[in-house]
Amino acid sequence: MAAPVDLGEVSRHRTVRAAWLVVGFAAVALGGVGVVVPGLPTTVFFIIAAWAFSKSSPRFERWVLGLPGVGPMVRDHREGLGMPRRAKVLAITMIVVACTLSATLGFETWTPRLVVGLAGAVGVGWILLRVPTRETVLAARAR
Numbered sequence: 001m002a003a004p005v006d007l008g009e010v011s012r013h014r015t016v017r018a019a020w021l022v023v024g025f026a027a028v029a030l031g032g033v034g035v036v037v038p039g040l041p042t043t044v045f046f047i048i049a050a051w052a053f054s055k056s057s058p059r060f061e062r063w064v065l066g067l068p069g070v071g072p073m074v075r076d077h078r079e080g081l082g083m084p085r086r087a088k089v090l091a092i093t094m095i096v097v098a099c100t101l102s103a104t105l106g107f108e109t110w111t112p113r114l115v116v117g118l119a120g121a122v123g124v125g126w127i128l129l130r131v132p133t134r135e136t137v138l139a140a141r142a143r
Helices: 014-036 043-054 058-065 070-080 084-103 112-129 136-143
Strands: none
Touching: 014 043, 014 058, 043 058, 043 136, 058 070, 084 112
């Protein structure tokens, strides 16, 4: 199991720790729903959960970091590695498919279709321009 990354101290106040635990478990719940609901992100919620648990419970932080499938992606994010190329392609494809289906089948007027299309374009742009590609980062570090 991976060791927690020091993202700050665990709060000394019991009520603050409890609040961070609630945030962490809410993020885990949303991430769990994202596993089965197309279009709802998964990894970002587990990144938030690990961050919240780093402020409240090192045990739950280790649990998130040790989850199969998601744990390695959360650790990669913390190390600044971004997303694997394959995951970026899949994420962009899912955004395009979900937005296209939503815009064409879910709405009859152009305004909501445009809003869905713009939201999808923002998501795709964010992934392309702001999220590093793991392979590119590793290649740059190897130099």
